[in-house]
Amino acid sequence: MIDTNIWLDLYVFADGGARALAGDLAAGRVRALRSDATDAELRLVLARPQFAARAGALGPDPLQAWLALATRCEPQRAAPWLCRDPDDQKFLDLAWSAGAALLFTKDRALLGLARRARAAGLAILEPKNHPPGAGGAAAIGYR
Numbered sequence: 001m002i003d004t005n006i007w008l009d010l011y012v013f014a015d016g017g018a019r020a021l022a023g024d025l026a027a028g029r030v031r032a033l034r035s036d037a038t039d040a041e042l043r044l045v046l047a048r049p050q051f052a053a054r055a056g057a058l059g060p061d062p063l064q065a066w067l068a069l070a071t072r073c074e075p076q077r078a079a080p081w082l083c084r085d086p087d088d089q090k091f092l093d094l095a096w097s098a099g100a101a102l103l104f105t106k107d108r109a110l111l112g113l114a115r116r117a118r119a120a121g122l123a124i125l126e127p128k129n130h131p132p133g134a135g136g137a138a139a140i141g142y143r
Contacts, residue, residue, distance in 0.1 A: 001095040001103040002032050002070075003088070003110065004041050006127055011062040012051065017128035021104060024130070025069065032070035033098050037090040039067070073098050081116055085109040095122055104130065 002010075002021075009015035010022050024030040045051060046063060079096035083089045088110050095103040103124045105111060114124040 001091055001098075001100050003091050003103070003105040003107060004038070004045055005106055006104045007042060007066065008045070008051075009106075009127065011066065015127075017126070021127040021130050030102070032066075033073045033094060033100070034066070034070040035072065035074050035090065035094050038094065041087075041090070042066070080120065081113050083109050083113065092117075096120075102130075 006018060006021075009018040010025070021030065025032060042063065073094065075090075075093040075097035077093070077097050079089070079092035081092060083092055085107070088105075088107055091103060091105065091110065092113070094100075100122055103110065103117070103122060104127050105124060106126050110124055111126070117124050
């Protein structure tokens with residue numbers, strides 16, 4: 001599972017800390033999932049002036065590339081943890097419902113749940129802590 005800020009690091013800012021994850025996504029070693037709720041958030045963010053102004057510089061439509069790369073999966077159940085930021089709950093619910101092994105984020109509210117989630121088989125981590133080639137069935141991976 002990749003949250004919106006990590007998507008921006010990958011496709012807009014080309015953040016060096018996300019380079020290994022980008023390579024694993026491109027090579028198919030990590031598979032990304034998305035939902036209608038995560039897509040809606042991404043569209044809202046990309047419509048903000050600071051991103052809309054960069055649209056031409058991003059090359060081929062990065063949103064369409066993401067939609068083609070990530071598998072759509074709608075959550076069927078809620079995660080057993082509540083995020084203190086309700087806007088981030090959709091990422092936990094999607095990861096948990098899909099049986100994810102990984103959720104990539106830099107969001108402090110989500111990272112604060114890492115220890116509890118790890119005990120249930122979901123690693124919540126920053127992309128810089130993902131070793132190149134480590135793979136996992138997805139930026140959502142399956143337990």
